[in-house]
Amino acid sequence: MSATLNAVKFQKYFSLRSDVSAPLSKVSGQTHPVEVFYTQEPEPDYVEAAIQAVLMNHRAEDEGDVLLLLTGEEEIEDANSTNRVS
Numbered sequence: 001m002s003a004t005l006n007a008v009k010f011q012k013y014f015s016l017r018s019d020v021s022a023p024l025s026k027v028s029g030q031t032h033p034v035e036v037f038y039t040q041e042p043e044p045d046y047v048e049a050a051i052q053a054v055l056m057n058h059r060a061e062d063e064g065d066v067l068l069l070l071t072g073e074e075e076i077e078d079a080n081s082t083n084r085v086s
Contacts, residue, residue: 047075 043049
């Protein structure tokens, strides 16, 4: 779940009856160092620019994970369906 989510409020919303609470589980997580990169100028196609940045980092950096946040399902599907050279 999101670190900013009010879990109890969320639980109350999904409770089926007022006398029975929806289950609430807590899973401990861990933090990892994060690097954030920005472009110098606005990009006309930010999805394409973001994918190119991910591929560039994949080629240039040591092994590790990359998280690319996109704003919607259409962008995610487009990013996944496009054939790109890695």
